[in-house]
Amino acid sequence: MKDDRSRELWQRAQKVMPGGVNSPVRAMSAVGREPIFIRSARGCHIEDVDGNRYIDYVGSWGPMILGHANEDVVAAVKKAAERGTSFGAPTEAEVTFAEMLGRLMPNLEQVRLVSSGTEATMSALRLARGYTGRDLIVKFDGCYHGHGDGLLVAAGSGLATLGIPSCPGVPDEIAELSVSLPYNDLAAVEKLFHEKGEQVAAVIIEPVAGNMGVVPPAPGYLQGLRDICDEYNTLLIFDEVITGFRVALGGAQSIYEVTPDLTTLGKIIGGGLPLGAYGGKTEIMSKVAPSGPVYQAGTLSGNPLATAAGLRALDLLDVAGVYERLEELAARLFDGLGQVFSEAKLPHCGNRVGSMFCYFFQKGPVTDYASASQSDNQAFARWHNAMLARGIYLAPSQYECTFMSLAHDGDAIDQTLSAAAEAVKEV
Ligand SMILES: *Cc1c(COP(=O)(O)O)cnc(C)c1O
DSSP states (O other), rough: OOHOOOOOOHHHHHHHHHGSSSGEEEEGGGGOOOOOOOOEEETTTEEETTEEEEEEEGGGGTTTTBBTTHHHHHHHHHHHHTTOOOOOOHHHHHHHHHHHHHHSSSOOOOEEEEEHHHHHHHHHHHHHHHTTTEEEEEEEOOOOOOOOOOBBTTTSSSSSGTTTSSSTTTHHHHHHHEEOOOOOOOHHHHHHHHHHHHGGGEEEOOEEEEEEEBBBOOOTTHHHHHHHHHTTTTTEEEEEEBBBBTTTOOHHHHTTTTSSSSSEEOOGHHHHSSSSSEOOOOOHTBBBEEEEEEEEOOOOOOOHHHHHHHHHHHHHHTTHHHHHHHHHHHHHHHHHHHHHHHHOOOOOOEEOOOOOOEEEEESSOOOSHHHHTSSHHHHHHHHHHHHHHTTTOOOTTTOOOEEETTTTEEEHHHHHHHHHHHHGGOO
16 A cells, blocks of 8 residues: 555644644554545545545545535535635525524524534533532533533543543533533433533533444433433433434434434534534524524524535435435445354454444444443454455544445445455454
8 A cells, every 4th residue: 555645644743733643543553553645535535645545435424425525515606616615604505504404403493603613511501500500510421512611521431431532621620510420321421410400501422432443332321311300401412523414314312202302413414514503492592693692603503505505415414215215235245254253263242223333343332421431442452453454444543433435336345345255364
C-alpha cells in the first residue's frame, strides 16, 4: 500500500494542529498507526491521497447513510450555494425542514437547528435545567454526548459515579452536577432517584448506545427510565445524534415505542453538512429564546447549504423499502463476519440494531461499558490493520460502530467478507 503523500501530510499536520487532526478519533492511534488522508469519496468507496481505494464502513462516523457524494444531495447543495451561502435571516428551507422533522418524529412539535451534535446536547441540557429549575444531570457510562463540559464526566471510568472530571479543564463544580450510572441498570437509576430525584433536571441517554461499540437497551429499560422520569418530573432526553434516521425513519424512539421529552439530532440530518437539532413538545421548547428566557443562538444555525443537504437526504430516506434494504445489507455482512470469526475460533460477540453494528473481541455478552471494556483491544487493532491492508476501511477503534449505507451493495459485502476471511488469520 503506497502511503507517501499521507505520511508527508501527517508530518505537516502534526506541526500545525494538535495531534495532527481536528477531531481526536481520526488520528488512528487506538489501532497503532498513522492516519490516512482522504482525497475523495463516492458511493461506498473512499480514496486516499496516494490513490488507494477502500470500501468505507465509517461513513464519516454516521452521517453518510446515503453513501458519499450522493448526486441528489450534491445537486441540492450546489443549487443552494448559488443563491448565497448564509443570510443570518430566516429562510423557507428552515421552516420546511422543521416541519419535516416533526412529521417523521411526531414528538418534535418544535425544533431549534444548530450546527453540531455537541451544540444540540449542550443546548438541550440548558433547556432542561431552565425548564425544571434543577441542576443535576444523569448520564450513563460509555455514552458520548459531545464534548460539552458537564457531559465529559468520566464517560466510563471507575470514577464515573463520583462525578470526577476525566478531562482537565472541566471544573469540579460543573462535573459534580453530572452523575454517570451504568447503562442498562435500572436499579442504579431507581436508587439515585430515591436519594436525589427532586434535584435531577434530566436523564440523557443514547437509546441505542453507539459510542462503546453498539449496545442495545435491555427490554423494558427505556420504558423504565420514562416511568422514573415521570414520577420525579425529570425530563428524559434521547440523544439520537447517531440513531436518528439510522435505526429507523422515526429513530430509536419509534422502534422501542418510548417517547422522550427532548430529542437531540445531528449526523444524518445534515446530509453530510454541519447540522444538528434539538426539539420536543412546544410547552418545553417555548422556553427557548426569543419565545422564552433560555438563551441559545447561532450565526450559522439553519445554514442554507446544510438545510438544503438535510432536506434532500431526509427525502431520500423517506421512501418505502429504504430501511428494509439497510437491514438486509447489514444483516448479511454482520452474519457473514460472525461466521468468519466462528470458523477462525476467535472469541467474539456482536451487537446490531439495523444498519449499525459492532463486533467485540471477547465472548460477551456486552450490555454496558464495563462489559464492553473487557474486549481484546490488541486483537481489534490487528484486525483493523489487516482489513485496511485489504481495502476495507473500518472505524479505528473497538468502541465505534460499523455503519452500512444504501450505497453498499452485494458486491461490496462479498468483497468485505473475502477480505475478512484472509484478515482474520492475522488476528
Ligand atoms: C457524535 C455524537 C455527538 C456529538 O456530535 P458532534 O456533531 O460530533 O458534535 C453527540 N451525541 C452522540 C450520541 C454522538 O454519537
